[in-house]
Amino acid sequence: MKIKRALLSVSDKTGIVEFARNLHILGVEIISTGGTMKAIKDAGVPVTYVSEVTGFPEIMDGRVKTLNPYIHGGILAIRDNPAHQTAMMEHGISGIDLVAVNLYPFRQTVAKPDVTLEDAVENIDIGGPAMIRAAAKNFHYVTVIVNPARYEEAIAQLTADGEVAFNNRMALAQEAFSHTAGYDAYISRYLSGQLGQGLFPETVHLVYEKTQNLRYGENPHQAAAFYREQYYSGPGVANAKQLHGKELSYNNIVDVEAAYALAAEFEQPAAAIIKHTNPCGTGIGETLSAAYQQAYQADTVSAYGGIVGLNREVDKATAQLISQIFVEVIIAPGFTQEALAILTQKKNIRLLATELPEPDTARLDAKAISGGILFQQADMTTAPRGAMKVVTKRQPTDAEWKQLLFAWKVVKHVKSNAIVIANDNKTLGVGAGQMNRVGAAGIALAQAGEQSKGAVLASDAFFPFADTVAAAAKAGITAIIQPGGSVNDEDSIKAADEQGIAMIFTGMRHFKH
Structure with a gap:
């Protein structure tokens, strides 16, 4: 016309x-x-x-x-x-x-x-x-x-x-x-x-705009695309600036979100290395390079091909360490020019920059089901130390408290059932996505090996039985942090007391399905 x-x-x-x-x-x-x-x-x-x-x-x-x-x-x-x-x-x-x-x-x-x-x-x-x-x-x-x-x-x-x-x-x-x-x-x-309808109004209208078509989804036979919330302009993976590397895959983006969220949990320099949305290694340190070294040493085998999340600008020292192995993606608040000069020598590494998120209790997580969708308030909080309760005769030492709080932040980001063993500001063993809690503990303790002696254990949910405490004691764990709330809590407390283990109840669980 x-x-x-x-x-x-x-x-x-x-x-x-x-x-x-x-x-x-x-x-x-x-x-x-x-x-x-x-x-x-x-x-x-x-x-x-x-x-x-x-x-x-x-x-x-x-x-x-x-x-x-x-x-x-x-x-x-x-x-x-x-x-x-x-x-x-x-x-x-x-x-x-x-x-x-x-x-x-x-x-x-x-x-x-x-x-x-x-x-x-x-x-x-x-x-x-x-x-x-x-x-x-x-x-x-x-x-x-x-x-x-x-x-x-x-x-x-x-x-x-x-x-x-x-x-x-x-x-x-x-x-x-x-x-x-x-x-x-x-x-x-x-x-x-x-009208005060809160997070869950009677009708929800989702408005997203396509950022890009992806090569495929979780598997090559699944089509996929990446969408950004239309009016969201804050920090986050969807608005991250890609500074280097080829196009992100579906699995890259999912894992990057996991790395970004875990690294953001910590105030001190922190590094998280993610594989299949679970942290294979997490560490904190006085410097970012020290934190990365902690995370890498936690599981040097699984770190290969991982996604690295960092909560500080990447400097030369950290870039030199990361460049020693193959990683898929690094997400951080930024990169110095020296770091970029080192990392961009690797053709296939993706570098993403975005600021860290502010805790947002109004953010929703969504999960599609056949014919519908589930929404929940995002799990953006953790129980403060003041709300936690020591339930055993033995109090944790100051050093144990530090490691317990570190492990508690990490286990929140591990697929349930989840157990994390930690010491010296790094994870030593991670048991993720198991059908029973003692099974998750067994995997984490086996991975930590002899390092379990004197270490702490974190569980994302309560112990239904005392068997996890028994396994922890046998491996040499000295302190445990868990939500509590089981009808059999007294059995677990008694077992911890018998073994001289200090145990903390947080009153807050962190299931992650």
Whole structure:
């Protein structure tokens, strides 16, 4: 369809003047409103005020300006429908062939700390979505543009062919409906918060935009893609900047999230090496390089091909250590130029930079099921030491307390059933994803071997029986941290007392399925 007449009305004025100028050069008549019209007119581009088309002024502080048959009739008319053409002639309605509209900045408004409900409501766009939806519905005849990034492409097509191709008009219509759907979803989310519906409103609208298609999912026969939450701009894996390396895989991204979350648990320099979402090695130290060395020494076999998460900018010393083995990905708050010079010599390593997250108890985790989805509040907290209770006769030493708190942070990030053995600020053994807790303990203790003597043990959930305590005592464990809460807690406490083991109940479990 040849474009003869366009309506431009945008809140985001990026590129709109140049777009209008190019439309004018192509002989397109331009209609516009308010601030958009002023910007176009001030640039010397001929433009018709929408009130001249409707014969009615903008009223009610601009709430009503385009909700008019002269506008919507011009957009919605089916060009080859004789009845529609007759109606247009009878009522003096001219067709509108291109609509470039984006919406009031509702999201930006409600993000302000001092925003009032009244301010938020005034930034709910009505005429904009109506025009967008009308134009998108009539994509057989009308081109709709909601994204300023599309202006250049549209002008190129109009210049070359005199029209925007049908498939492109349909693609622009799809983008337009996604735009209004996301806008309404954000308004719904805001109002549910105002109503005190909390984390779990009656209806949830998810709005994500595709970042990239992935080569495949967990396995080569599974298709996959990576999506980013549309309006989230904070730190995190989805917004990490890739500084080097080939495209991330599905499994890379899942493991990177695990590494990022675990490294962020610690205030002191920390390193986590992840394989299949479980930490094979975690360490803390006075420096980042010392922390990485601790994590690597925890399991030098499993570290090969791992994902490394760090909570400090990567420096030269740390980069030199990491470069000695093959790792898939490093995620950290940043990299010094010296570190980059070392690490980028490895062609296949991926380097990701993002700031550490703030604890966010409003974040939701999701898990898809057949025909539905489960949401839960993300497990962003750990029990503070002051809330923990020593339940045995023997109190932990100060050194044991330090290792217990370290192990407790790590075990939170291990698949259940989970057991972690730790000492000297590093993990020594990790038992992950077992069907029973004593089995997980057996794996962790076997991995730690002789290093279990004098070490501590952390469990993500309570001991159903005293058998885990017995296994720990036999291996030489001196202190245990676990949530407590079993009907058989007294049996475990008694067994610990008999072996001289100090045991802490946290009162908080960390199942991870």
